[in-house]
Amino acid sequence: MPNASIYFQQREPSPLRQIWLHMNTNPYAVAALYILGILMVIMVLSPLITPYSPDQQFADAISHPPSWHDEGEIRFLFGTDDLGRDLLSRIIAGSVYSLGYPILAVAIAATIGITIGAWAGMSSGVQSSTLNHMLDVILSIPSLLLALVIIAILGPALHNVMIAITLVLIPQFIHSVHNAIYDERYKEYVTASRLNGCSRWYLLTRVIFPNITTVVVMQLTLALSTAILDIAALGFLGLGVQPPAPEWGTMLARSLDQVYLSPWTMVLPGIALFLTILSINVLGDSIRTAIQERVRNV
Amino acid sequence: MNILDIRNLSIEIETSNGPVRVIDKLSLQLAEGEIHTLIGESGSGKSLLAKAILGFINPRWKITADRLWWRQYDLLALSRAQRRQITGRDMAMIFQNPGTYLDPNSTVGEQLRESIPSHDLPGNILTRRKQIQKRAEELMHRVGIKDHDAILESYPFELSDGVAQKISIAMAIAHRPKLLIADEPTTAMEPNMRSQIYRLLAKLSAGDGMSILMITQDLTAVIPESKRISLVYCGQLMETGPTEDVMREPVQPYTGAMLSTSLFSSETKPKSRLPTLTGAIPTLQHMPIGCRLGPRCPNARRACIEQPPLRSYKKHEFACHYPLIEVDSHD
């Protein structure tokens, strides 16, 4: 067998792609991805697909149970609330507040936070461990508490909630990106590229960043579920999105008095919120296990 | 008298490309009190063999053998519990990165003391404690650690690799095993510590009549006390025999290559190229059929796609169709 080609080259997929492949083998993650996708589509199309206007009140149908109930009507698939508003329309329209705005807040916070975090991670002046520990300690204060304080300053309103949530999320992004870059930047492969004469920009974008994408993606899912929860919680406390806007948390707060009479006004928006958060958490969780798996395999 | 007798041991694991035999019809005999060196490059299955002897093989992997005997016990026929009892009583193992084999959250003393079997010590619990402590100190002396008080109180991460390996040895010999498997015990160590560890192992073997299966990567690590060596390539036994005979008169091309790659081999002339095997070790998914050395072997011919049987020449045994030395095939 002279010189037969016995070499077999196995191409290693990129970290992000490996995680994608790993997630594809996990049926729950795939399901979560689909649910989240459907929710997004519903959110984008919400002005078109709501059967009624979310604020329209049907005086003849106050606190109607959902259609599968004996007294329910197919006209109101999910029933109506105590003001006779169609619950299905409100839940669909609410996805803009409870999913769309959090996505927006996370996008803004991520852009700002990752930029600052990358800058802090690459510059050697901000490496002091004291500062890092301090940031650790400060970040242990829950985001909801900080958001509450910001709302107390600005007053409860939709745009103030957005400002509060964005401000609260930024430090988390800074911290995670800074730490990830800090962990990578003295590894041998980075040193090797540095010795090759790569510029700092090249080092950051081409050498280090592909290796921390997984951290960033995980932080994104984490921030998204935090944002959704916090916006809903503020709405629930009456300090966030103001009624009559059909935000899910606000709807839950309203249903607090109605639990005895019309439990569906509490259960249905809650399920919507739960499904959204669950699918994001399942995604984040499968990304996390995929990262662990990858680290273990190396 | 062989205390360990392995004939035609095979281990098959499932990979994404179907089953692969990582160990292919390997045979090994170990006499009481003997030091036997097992040589193989990475991926040759030598560590897996050690695990198979100890009984720590993933239960989903298929393990077959004509014979896997420890003294009079057939290890494959025993239950898990019986197997563990034998392993715990008669065998011990030390490893390549000794630091990772010590629990980081308890002191060296605690771990050493718990390795000392207490049931055969006389007296009640209180007097036993003292005896165990005394035995721990004695073990420390035996492995050549003088300041036992300080070391016993320290945590594993405070130790250097060499000291950690000595402690591993102390823990391994605490229950006076009959067989010690040393899996590349000195690979990551500086030469001075390396020879210390080897001398220690040889001394322990001579003193206690303990057999040692030494696993290493290359021939330079074969110590003079090792009476026999075996060379393994990709899970197949290449050559085995008394150390001196094999070194002087290698029969298998692999042994020849290994000998000539060692830098101080007498055969290398100045300015000549070091003879090496071409190519690289095949991956698990692409094991050659027949003799696995085939694609890299200078002597390989068509017949090598059949696995050669084990043949003997003088005192060695080897597996090759076209050996380096003319061997009468009916010998």
Next chain:
Amino acid sequence: MIYYSLRRLFLLVITLWLLTIFIFLLNYLFPGDPLTNMTGIRAGDEFAYNIARQAYAFDQSIFTQYWHFLEHLLSGNWGQSLVTQRPVFDDILPLLGATLELSILAMLISLVFGVSLGLYAALNLHRPADTIIMGISLSAYSVPVFWLAQLLILLFAVKLGWTPISSQINPLFDIDVVTGSILTDIVLSDVPYRAAAFADALNHLWLPVIVLAVMPLTMLIRITRDAMLDVLQKNYIRAARARGLSEARIMLRHGLPNAMQPVVRQLGLQFSILMSNIIIAEMIFNWPGIGSWLVKSIYERDYPVLQGGLLTLAALILLVNVLVELFHAWHYPQVRKELYAER
């Protein structure tokens, strides 16, 4: 190690100091008069207002103002509520007691059940028990605390009628508030109906505690399971097996202590999450704690109360986090190695 502890405590002091600066600045950020926000004395009450102006040095530079603010803060003079006119500091202690009672009980429950369920799942890896525990924990983790509270109220209070849904105790029981922790107060009081009151308080208590315990519980299950799986793969566990130690001994002496290390490290974070949830849960269950007090103060624009609540909650969380970290470093020797290496 002493050096490390001192450094951590020093950092805690610095952080608390930053917190006081932040709170001082809040007085200027909140709508309205900074001095009123700080002291709770309205400008209408001219006599008191002028005294406060003197006391807080509001006619001088902002640094002097901060210095005087800090002095008052440290001497326990946290201003008075704009709504009730009661001193904030005196109100806080019983509220803190009530909050601590809830949080400590919830934390204990989640620790006990979280760790044991997590271990159980790890030891039954990929068997049905593991899958079920992990599935439920991931789902329960995604339930927002306010919805969970509503669901449980609907189930236990409305449908089953097992438990009342608000406040600490039936107001018919006249228990003096001393610590704010209702169980402690009942034990301390010497009323004849102590046993009945204790039972009633427990009946009020269990639902909020469960609601609060769920989130840390689910996270602790996951952390414990992952940690245990990680430890089981470690070389020293294999080496212990090779030495012939019994399985029970390996688990108790080597598996469990090492698996608990990440759990301990996460406790501070879990406490933070619990505190975030307690704000909402106290509102729902009408629990007289710091959280509901804080939220109500935002409704009522009662800024001195808001500051007091914020300072207390934040300080409590920071303190718990630093204590957890110190415990972690003291208890796990190899953490020290990383700490030494850091310098």
